[in-house]
Amino acid sequence: MPIPLHFQITNDLRERLENGEWKAGDHFPGDKELMQVYGVSSTTIRRALDELVREGWLNRRPGKGTFVKKQYVETLGKLTGFFDQVRAKGYHPSSQLLRVSEVDIADFEEYELDVFNSKKLFLIEKVQMLDKEPTVLVKSFWPIEIGRQLANYNLIQEGTYEIAKGELGITLEEAQQYIYASLATAEEAKHLGVNEGAAVMVMKRLVFSQGEPVEFSINFYQADKYMYRVDLKNEMIQDGNGIIVVEN
């Protein structure tokens, strides 16, 4: 059972939705019809469709049927992959390495690096460019052994996560991110090509593999050129959801 049926069906239907086989508001095939077409049980069809609902492609209404959703803005399904999105718009991404070396966590006390239970980490620091315009300053910390392996690959052309997942076989299972606004320090301003004190959007991320922390990164984006997008469902929609108070 290498590729689950529900997964194959989700991919097939998503592709057909992307190709415009149905238009926004169209009646989507009913569960029974899909069961016959794909020759699977109701459970499997349901699981495939639940995923497409989660991705924002479909609405399901008991008694009425399944409908293709109006795409007011880009769907989550289409959103993944910054570089793909950016290339599709005609930009040429590249990156410039600033540092690829072992570091002592004592030199980075401003970040929460103690979750790694190690005094030394491997730091990959780079500026990501779009059409030679600097867009993001990235500081990415990995456990020493993994960092050394990453350093053997072409970090300019390939994304670090793609190497970790594809070449090193590391599963990136989940991540917690914090996003906030700040003012550029002299160092950040220099790399982003803005003035010191300009507004920047900061994204901190802690990635877990097999339940253990595997990467901490902090990314600085030029404000007003980049946004972060989040999709919410049902009970997640509350006043101030996702917002947390920073304790001093």
Added chain:
Amino acid sequence: MPIPLHFQITNDLRERLENGEWKAGDHFPGDKELMQVYGVSSTTIRRALDELVREGWLNRRPGKGTFVKKQYVETLGKLTGFFDQVRAKGYHPSSQLLRVSEVDIADFEEYELDVFNSKKLFLIEKVQMLDKEPTVLVKSFWPIEIGRQLANYNLIQEGTYEIAKGELGITLEEAQQYIYASLATAEEAKHLGVNEGAAVMVMKRLVFSQGEPVEFSINFYQADKYMYRVDLKNEMIQDGNGIIVVEN
């Protein structure tokens, strides 16, 4: 079938997890044991546990079992509800109304209000306070009819979403949010009690009900005092995920 079994089981287990019945890293009861205890089928237990996995409480490993996750930071399950979070920390939230009236969308061309297909909307503008310190400036646009009904309630004490969901019976099914950094305008600075040009975090949100837009809001937070938290799973972890380029 008013309250699904899987839902009841999820709630029961979540409560027991919150009460510390198992510690981080503990072996969680196996599926078969839970099936016996709750007297339900494997499918129902699986569905209940899948939800707890999604909320960040559990890890499941085929061949090994289900484990209680280390809580490196607050779990998503605990995160929901800004006011609850804030009250638990000893703050006293309140709000100050700035405007509660019908408006012409032509006066707000900087926002994407045309998705409502209406020239007039109802605007609720307020400053949210924590211990009398201004924290968020909120501009919340609703369809006229809904806005008029909301205006009949106590908008100072209660959250607008809580009134809409609880009193008006409006289901808030999904939302798309954009978060970015910016510099405070004179108006924003005055209400937030900061200097003009200070860094602010901006959150724009479009909420859907029954597939149709029901609220657009824009919230301004003082930078460095507030962060936005997002949790990612598996294939969502990519370079620059969630980041989108702002077209000029």
Added chain:
DNA sequence: AAGTGGTCTAGACCACTTA
């Protein structure tokens, strides 16, 4: 009354882990 999606059962078979 007929059709829709939502919940649930009882059980089979699988890959993987540990012994």
Added chain:
DNA sequence: AAGTGGTCTAGACCACTTA
């Protein structure tokens, strides 16, 4: 070999919608 969670089936019953 025994135990774990992951996938899938065939089918029952439910609430809801439309006619």
